Amino acid sequence: xxxxxxxxxxxxxxxDATVPLRFTxxxxxxxxxxxxxxxxxxxxxxxxxxxxxxxVDFAQRVLARDVEYLTSERCMMSLVLDDEGRVVDQxxxxxxxxxxxxxxxxxxGTRLLAHLRSVGDDDVEITDRSADLTVIGxxxxxxxxxxxxxxxxxxxxxxxxxxxxxxxxxxxxVFARTGFxxxxxxxxxxxxxxxxxxxxxxLEHVTPSGQEALELAMLEVRQPIPRLETAGDVxxxxxxxxxxxxxxxxxxxxxxxxxxxxxxxxxxxxxxxxGGDTVPxxxxxxxxxxxxxxxxxxxxxxxxxxxxxxLARVEAGLAAAGLELTxxxxxxxxxxxxxxxxxxxxxxxx
Amino acid sequence: xxxxxxxxKAAERQQTCSQIKKMIxxxxxxxxxxxxxxxxxxxxxxxxxxxxxxxxxxxVAIEAEFGVALYxxxxxxxxxxxxxxxxVNPRLRAAx
Numbered sequence: 001x002x003x004x005x006x007x008x009x010x011x012x013x014x015x016d017a018t019v020p021l022r023f024t025x026x027x028x029x030x031x032x033x034x035x036x037x038x039x040x041x042x043x044x045x046x047x048x049x050x051x052x053x054x055x056v057d058f059a060q061r062v063l064a065r066d067v068e069y070l071t072s073e074r075c076m077m078s079l080v081l082d083d084e085g086r087v088v089d090q091x092x093x094x095x096x097x098x099x100x101x102x103x104x105x106x107x108x109g110t111r112l113l114a115h116l117r118s119v120g121d122d123d124v125e126i127t128d129r130s131a132d133l134t135v136i137g138x139x140x141x142x143x144x145x146x147x148x149x150x151x152x153x154x155x156x157x158x159x160x161x162x163x164x165x166x167x168x169x170x171x172x173x174v175f176a177r178t179g180f181x182x183x184x185x186x187x188x189x190x191x192x193x194x195x196x197x198x199x200x201x202x203l204e205h206v207t208p209s210g211q212e213a214l215e216l217a218m219l220e221v222r223q224p225i226p227r228l229e230t231a232g233d234v235x236x237x238x239x240x241x242x243x244x245x246x247x248x249x250x251x252x253x254x255x256x257x258x259x260x261x262x263x264x265x266x267x268x269x270x271x272x273x274x275g276g277d278t279v280p281x282x283x284x285x286x287x288x289x290x291x292x293x294x295x296x297x298x299x300x301x302x303x304x305x306x307x308x309x310x311l312a313r314v315e316a317g318l319a320a321a322g323l324e325l326t327x328x329x330x331x332x333x334x335x336x337x338x339x340x341x342x343x344x345x346x347x348x349x350x
Numbered sequence: 351x352x353x354x355x356x357x358x359k360a361a362e363r364q365q366t367c368s369q370i371k372k373m374i375x376x377x378x379x380x381x382x383x384x385x386x387x388x389x390x391x392x393x394x395x396x397x398x399x400x401x402x403x404x405x406x407x408x409x410v411a412i413e414a415e416f417g418v419a420l421y422x423x424x425x426x427x428x429x430x431x432x433x434x435x436x437x438v439n440p441r442l443r444a445a446x
Binding site for chain 2: 077160179221222223240242243247248262270271272288289290291293317318319320321322323324325336337338341345346
């Protein structure tokens, strides 16, 4: 799809993918995402097909959430963990007639594929579909209007995480109501040979947004960003991604380690913070009353808040909103999520 | 503030969040341990995946447990456990 991007698009390497970081200007793209709707080039997300007689059992074993009854009309976000309970990736799992389709997070396809193959069974086929399928997203408080103009208005009001196999311009696509930013969100899985046409058609209704604006908006609603939050020896509990793990499920790779981490009540916890004129680097120390209590996970300049916004991993007893802490000499305040209330929460689909 | 004063302040919020989690698990008959739910966890859509019927149940439960009426409140109140804590314990909001 890169041929259809504007000439001055700024690209960056994210894991195994080269992705558009911004098409024009971060601030402008962010504002359109939060106030109207944007198109997202999600081709950095790898699609992996899980098929064969053992597909569902395999998926049930490798995904941390329960997908046993995931029909072809549903999708679900889940973590994929290793035996030690560390995050391999955060995926969107689509139920399919003959198994599942897993969508990796941006740039994580190679690692996810290698992990799946390393724990694969003989009766399961694991196929990288990134050569023939790709993903285009829509996100924003009025994204539903774009769906109506682009494909079919009825699709706009699908329930969250509902999936419909539909047709656009005589091309079969998989359409899903999803969302990363708290705004109305949709994804279209499209054959690669038709992707450029669908992208162009989408851009007749909305402007595109790059990875930077998307990740800023994700951070604002505490949607985990695996590539920025899972580095190092950190477990699910410390990340705060518990909701992407179903501990009531009988068995899955990493369950024992996750439960051990949970029951130990040890370790650090993640909390959002804002404040300061500069953006601290990951690993910058966090002080409470002059005492070192943790470190910055990552931080960015927030367009919506007009200040630095980030995540810190601190001792569990200090992982709470409303505290005045210090990062690199600057006063910061810990926050209650969401840090920005999505406009979509007060706008009905009509 | 000293680190101990900050810990005490954090503990008050965590206590309110814990009370809310126990209430949600009990009233909605969820299978998870209350502590499994994180303070930043969204309640609707992603996260706890509660629906509009659950909201009605929560309105009643919150009023019974905390004496706070949230009827017709904006959905932002349910943006996370911690956000809900601000609503049911005004001291947290004042101190934030």
